[in-house]
Amino acid sequence: xxxNTTYALDIALVIAGIxxxxxxxxxGAGDVAISSPAATALRAGxxxxxxxxxxxxxxxxxxxxxxxxxxxxxxLGVGTxxxxxxxxxxVAEPILVALYSLPKITLxxxxxxxxxxxxxxxxxxxxxxxVIPVTIFTMNAVKNINPVFLRxxxxxxxxPMQTATHILVPATLPEIVSGLRVGFSLTLLGVIIGELxxxxxxxxxxxxxxxxxxxxxxxxxxxxxxxxxxxxxxxxLLYIDNRLHxxx
Amino acid sequence: MAGEIHARLSGVTRVYxxxxxxxxxxxxxxxxxxxxxxxxxxxxxxxxxxxxxxxDVLAGLSPPSEGEVAFEGKPVKGNVPDGxxxxxxxxxxxxxxxxxxxxxxGLRRQGVDGAEIAKRVAYALGFMGLRDFAQAYPAQLSGGMxxxxxxxxxxxxxxxxxxxxxxFGALDAQTRLLMGDELLRLWRETGAxxxxxxxxxxxxxMLSDRIGAMSARPGRFLETIETGWPRDRDSSMLxxxxxxxxxxxxxxxxxxxxxxxxxxxxxxxxxDREAG
Numbered sequence: 001x002x003x004n005t006t007y008a009l010d011i012a013l014v015i016a017g018i019x020x021x022x023x024x025x026x027x028g029a030g031d032v033a034i035s036s037p038a039a040t041a042l043r044a045g046x047x048x049x050x051x052x053x054x055x056x057x058x059x060x061x062x063x064x065x066x067x068x069x070x071x072x073x074x075x076l077g078v079g080t081x082x083x084x085x086x087x088x089x090x091v092a093e094p095i096l097v098a099l100y101s102l103p104k105i106t107l108x109x110x111x112x113x114x115x116x117x118x119x120x121x122x123x124x125x126x127x128x129x130x131v132i133p134v135t136i137f138t139m140n141a142v143k144n145i146n147p148v149f150l151r152x153x154x155x156x157x158x159x160p161m162q163t164a165t166h167i168l169v170p171a172t173l174p175e176i177v178s179g180l181r182v183g184f185s186l187t188l189l190g191v192i193i194g195e196l197x198x199x200x201x202x203x204x205x206x207x208x209x210x211x212x213x214x215x216x217x218x219x220x221x222x223x224x225x226x227x228x229x230x231x232x233x234x235x236x237l238l239y240i241d242n243r244l245h246x247x248x
Numbered sequence: 249m250a251g252e253i254h255a256r257l258s259g260v261t262r263v264y265x266x267x268x269x270x271x272x273x274x275x276x277x278x279x280x281x282x283x284x285x286x287x288x289x290x291x292x293x294x295x296x297x298x299x300x301x302x303x304d305v306l307a308g309l310s311p312p313s314e315g316e317v318a319f320e321g322k323p324v325k326g327n328v329p330d331g332x333x334x335x336x337x338x339x340x341x342x343x344x345x346x347x348x349x350x351x352x353x354g355l356r357r358q359g360v361d362g363a364e365i366a367k368r369v370a371y372a373l374g375f376m377g378l379r380d381f382a383q384a385y386p387a388q389l390s391g392g393m394x395x396x397x398x399x400x401x402x403x404x405x406x407x408x409x410x411x412x413x414x415x416f417g418a419l420d421a422q423t424r425l426l427m428g429d430e431l432l433r434l435w436r437e438t439g440a441x442x443x444x445x446x447x448x449x450x451x452x453x454m455l456s457d458r459i460g461a462m463s464a465r466p467g468r469f470l471e472t473i474e475t476g477w478p479r480d481r482d483s484s485m486l487x488x489x490x491x492x493x494x495x496x497x498x499x500x501x502x503x504x505x506x507x508x509x510x511x512x513x514x515x516x517x518x519x520d521r522e523a524g
Contacts, residue, residue, distance in 0.1 A: 148338040154309055155334045156354045156405075157327065166357065170344040244344075246387070 035217040043221035053206075057225075060203040063119055063191045067126030071187055072180065075131045079138025079179075089139055096139075100132045105193060112198055122194035122202065129190030130183040137179025141172035174244035181237040188230055254285040254441045255306060255409055260315035261466070262301050274466040276301045278315065281460065281469070283409070283441055288432075290444040290452035292498060293462030294509035299445045300337075302467065303411050306443065307334050319409065333407030337414040341386040341397045348373065348382040351400045358405075365404075372400040375437075376430070392416075392423045396430075403434065410435075412444045416451070424448070425483045428455055432482060449502070453494045454483055461501045464508040470501050 019037050026036045035043070047053045082089040108125060115121040149171055153163040195204025203226055210219035261277035276298035283289055291299050304310035305317060308324040317324040319332060328334075341350050351372055355365045373379045376396040386394050395415055402410060412431075416424040428451060435442050446452050452459045459473045475494055477485065485491050 146338070146340075148336050148340040149342070151309060151334075151336060152340045155307065155328050155332070156357055157330070158357055162357055166353075167342075170342070173344070 031216060033216065035220045039217050040220040040224055043217045044224050047218070047221055047225065056202055056206050059119070059201040060191060060195065063122040063126060063194070063202065064188055066119075066123040067187045067191055068130060068184065070123065070127040071130030071134055071183055074127075075134025075179065075183065076138050076176070078131075079135040080142050082135070083139040083142025086143070089143055093136075093139070096132055096136050100136065104128055104190070108194070108197065111194075117198050117200075122191050122199065125194040126187045126191035130187030133182040133186060134176075134179045137175050137182070138172070141175030141179075142168070144175075145171050174241070177237065177241045177244055181234065181241055184237060185230070185234060192226065252285045253282050254287075254320065255281075255283040255443075256316075256318045257281040257302070257306060257312075258316045258318075260302075260305055260312040260317065262298065262305055262310065263313045276305070276465075276467045277312075279468055281306075283443060285441055286439055287457045288435055288442045288444070288455055289458050289460065290446055290456040291460045291462055292446055292449055292452045292502065293467055294464050294502060294506040295447060296509055297462045297465050297505070298467030299447075299462060300413050302462075303334070303413050303443065303445050307332055307411050309334075331408040332411065333402035333405055333409070334411040334413065335395070335398050335402050335415045337417045339386070339391065339394045339398070339418075341389075341394045341401075343386050346383050346385055347378055347389070347397050350386065350397050351378075351404055354401055354405050368404045368406075369400075372404045375403065375434070376400045392419050392427065395419065395427070399431075399434070403438070406438070407440055409441045409443070410438075412442065414445055414447065417447070424451060425454075425486075429482050431455060436479060449495050449498045450486070450491075453491055453498065454485060459494075459498065461498055462505075464505040470505070473497065 022034075022037045026034045082092045104125070107128070111125050111128075112121050115124050145168065149167050150163070153167050158166070191202075192204045195202035196208055199205045199208075203222055206222045207219050210216070210222065258280050259278050260280075262275045264273040264275055266272045279302065281302070291302060293299050301310065305312050306319075306324070308317070308319075308326065308328045311326065319329045322329070341347075342353065345353065348369060352365050352369045355368060360368075370379075373382055376399060378393065378396060378400060381389060381393065386397060389397070395418075399415065416427050419427065431442070431444075432455060444452070444455060453475065456475055457477065459475065461470045461473070462468065463470050473494060476490075
């Protein structure tokens with residue numbers, strides 16, 4: 001068997017396992033709490049075909065995109081500075097780690113008061129989730145760059161710009177992609193949590209509305225669509241991440 | 249050509265300033281060193297004696313605290329002068345580039361034209377026995393092969409002075425002997441001046457025209473030995489009697505220094521920090 005078919009088989013087994021557990025949970029808990037995989041998939045198909053669904057998906061997608069851009073730009077910038085300046089990095093690291101483990105949901109009321117109800121609050125909440133891992137990974141990548149690479153750049157008479165583009169960027173890229181991967185998952189989490197409260201658009205809102213009307217199958221279907229989208233994006237990032245790390 | 253001074257250190261010392269409560273470290277000197285154009289010079293000495301510092305100062309990677317550095321008659325200040333190449337002990341091959349791109353790296357940064365790059369890279373890959381691995385990534389190669397990639401990367405720039413900081417330090421003894429043969433071949437064919445930093449006395453004896461033996465930190469030259477080897481030589485001289493004599497004399501000189509560097513019979517704390 002080739003490596004690719006083994007890989008496909010692994011994925012099929014994982015999906016089959018999830019479906020079996022899901023079906024068992026459904027049979028245990030009943031339709032009032034967990035809809036069956038088949039019913040959920042059908043409902044998801046209906047949602048994807050209905051025009052009313054797409055504005056909500058677009059709202060979440062847009063919020064995620066904005067939040068990611070903000071998280072990545074700030075994370076890369078701050079991370080690079082902290083990584084390059086040892087003392088700042090040493091001071092900032094414990095603070096970042098503390099912020100990382102802080103349950104940020106406690107800040108959501110503050111965010112809502114500052115940004116109001118709507119897209120801005122979701123973007124801000126998503127960004128504060130994603131920015132910390134991107135910063136930490138970038139900082140460590142820059143800090144741990146092999147010093148002999150920098151010596152080599154000096155021996156080759158390279159200027160700061162050449163060193164940045166031809167050594168710093170490629171040398172740190174694998175770690176930074178790892179940071180993006182973690183950052184993506186957390187940014188999505190932040191955006192969805194933001195939509196669960198005090199929101200009237202987006203995928204999170206659809207989930208909350210379905211809970212409100214006790215429409216279990218719709219609630220599960222929206223969650224399924226979100227999960228599939230997130231897994232696809234995260235797998236792509238993981239694939240790139242693995243490819244880059246294989247060379248190191 | 250013979251006897252012309254190619255690079256010179258005069259009255260050079262290097263003191264690393266105090267950091268975070270540690271006292272300043274006097275790593276090197278004062279030393280004087282004259283490298284003759286086209287010679288193979290090795291520096292041996294106990295660990296932490298400042299050998300690598302000496303190379304850094306000569307390359308312009310690290311400023312001397314006192315004294316003058318000159319390469320081809322011009323003072324070395326702040327930057328690595330054109331015509332100086334260096335290979336380090338650590339693996340400096342770039343993991344994100346193929347072997348061929350690694351070797352071409354310096355030439356591309358200098359804006360050499362494509363045809364010339366291709367020609368020089370092909371020659372260097374052939375010379376270092378890397379032709380079959382041109383499209384491989386360093387992660388697929390052994391440590392010795394990666395070090396050859398770094399040597400090839402330096403070689404293509406056609407340096408007139410090649411500085412080697414324990415380039416084979418991480419390799420096993422037999423691979424080191426073979427790499428030594430390749431180094432001699434490279435030295436003969438390029439006509440470059442070579443300065444080799446090493447802790448291996450046999451390696452220094454086998455490769456060098458002259459060997460500078462350095463004291464424990466702060467490193468100073470105890471004595472410079474002329475080996476008298478012919479220019480055309482290889483590792484087969486290991487069988488000869490002279491080889492044993494020279495290596496023996498080096499050890500005689502360095503034995504006490506190495507003990508001092510390890511902390512026997514010296515002031516406590518004097519030799520406990522690596523100065524490189």
